[in-house]
Amino acid sequence: MKIRGTDHVAVAVRSLEDRLGIWEVLMGVKPSPVEELPERGVRAARFEPPGGTAVELVAPLGRNSPLSGFLESRGEGIHHLCFEVEDIDGAVGELKARGFELVQERPVAGARGTRIVFLHPKSCGGVLVELMEPGRARDQG
Ligand code: CO
Numbered sequence: 001m002k003i004r005g006t007d008h009v010a011v012a013v014r015s016l017e018d019r020l021g022i023w024e025v026l027m028g029v030k031p032s033p034v035e036e037l038p039e040r041g042v043r044a045a046r047f048e049p050p051g052g053t054a055v056e057l058v059a060p061l062g063r064n065s066p067l068s069g070f071l072e073s074r075g076e077g078i079h080h081l082c083f084e085v086e087d088i089d090g091a092v093g094e095l096k097a098r099g100f101e102l103v104q105e106r107p108v109a110g111a112r113g114t115r116i117v118f119l120h121p122k123s124c125g126g127v128l129v130e131l132m133e134p135g136r137a138r139d140q141g
Pocket of ligand 1: 130
């Protein structure tokens with residue numbers, strides 16, 4: 001599998017509005033506009049420092065958000081790590097062949113036109129890992 005780098009570290013929060021302020025101070029940049037991803041049951045905002053890895057705050061959206069269970073059992077904190085890959089379909093095929101368990105059967109739409117897939121923490125030493133292939137718009141310039 002070929003990764004380009006770490007795209008973001010995601011932090012689970014109960015309320016974006018309650019936590020954006022402290023992360024703006026920590027990161028020294030303004031957050032992106034809040035994006036709602038109903039199919040994943042999350043609202044997200046992203047801090048992109050000039051160099052290095054972004055931090056994404058994710059909060060539950062709707063009653064059946066998969067994030068609600070995480071917040072109930074683990075509380076707020078680091079939720080997942082996202083690696084950018086060149087070829088997400090190739091990566092999924094390779095990881096499945098090596099016995100990794102995936103949360104989704106195949107890549108799904110992520111924020112900002114990306115394609116993403118999550119690897120089960122069972123397969124990654126307790127860490128929820130997201131793989132992301134950038135959207136076409138970004139590839140084109
Ligand atoms: Co993510």
